Amino acid sequence: MISADPDEPLHVLDLPQIHTKPSGTDILRTLDLLAIKPRSFSSSAHEAVKRPAVQPAGVTRYLTSFISSSLSWLDTDELREAVWDAAAARLSERSGRTAMPAMSRVFTIPSPLGEELTLTLHEPSLTADNLGMKTWVSSYLLARRLHTLLESTPQLIPPALNTSKPDRSLRALELGAGTGLVGLSFAAIKDTSASIHLTDLPEIVPNLSHNAALNVELLTKTGTAVTTGVLDWSVPPAPLPTQAEQYDLILAADPLYSPKHPAWLVDTITHWLSRSLDARVVFEMPLRDAYLPQRQELRQRLGQLGLAVVEEGEETGYDDWETADGGALAVRCWWSVWGWSEKL
């Protein structure tokens, strides 16, 4: 079978060819070798799986040769089905992330105590208009940044120590939570006396709730209450929230990709953000050129509302919106923490 230096990419002709009638085991092992795994988003993104890579030229035709063969030399129907399924999966992976099947992904998030916490998130197979079914790079970066925000933002101090509102626990809201990485990470690292409500569009919320349930063991360790629900930015809440219903902290990762989003987001923040001294909004989003006008509009509208940047910066992450050659796609992202300007 194949044995190769992992640093030397194989040529497709080095793989078992169909005319040689390879065994089912050899075919399945080879098809496994051709699997494209989702990236981890880690900044050491190049922690690509150590396996002999295969040069992309000819791989599609190679996979199709198995799908179109009757595989008559294999012993059982089960084996034939397994080969056809694996070859079809490898072809689908080569059609890009949108064609990938449902998957579970594991994310590691640092806690303020220096521990690494592990969250598992289910990502259903993608459809073009359901962007919340996948985890995006800025949510990974923001989730990993949360522990430093906990240290640098007075808002995130446990309420018992925060004299400005001793009577109630910190209420956090995530907008456009998608698969829930940011909000669930917040719940996993925040100590007690906090709650977080993860929200998104109706079609996204069932998977969001599923992901909260998947991580229940980790979440019960901190005691932070996690709820999920629909919150559509384009629909003003009726009736308007009372002061007690407003949130001390609003989180949003990658929420800006339509000309309507800046206005909708700022309206939503207007309704839901507490006017208290320490209230904060935290954003992280990719610096996509196409959405520069939306980012400028967002800044302008937040300023008009009376919010100002407390802290901001840029960082690079690695997305998995990738093609078959396995190269990492570096994405520059902007993070920002906003507070009421007259109270800063």
Ligand SMILES: C[S@@+](CC[C@H](N)C(=O)[O-])C[C@H]1O[C@@H](n2cnc3c(N)ncnc32)[C@H](O)[C@@H]1O
């Ligand atoms: C690019 S995804 C980011 C998801 C997640 N925050 C992440 O970074 O992995 C944008 C999210 O915004 C949500 N969204 C878009 N328009 C929305 C709206 N009008 N109201 C609420 N959520 C919306 C989408 O459903 C999607 O989950």
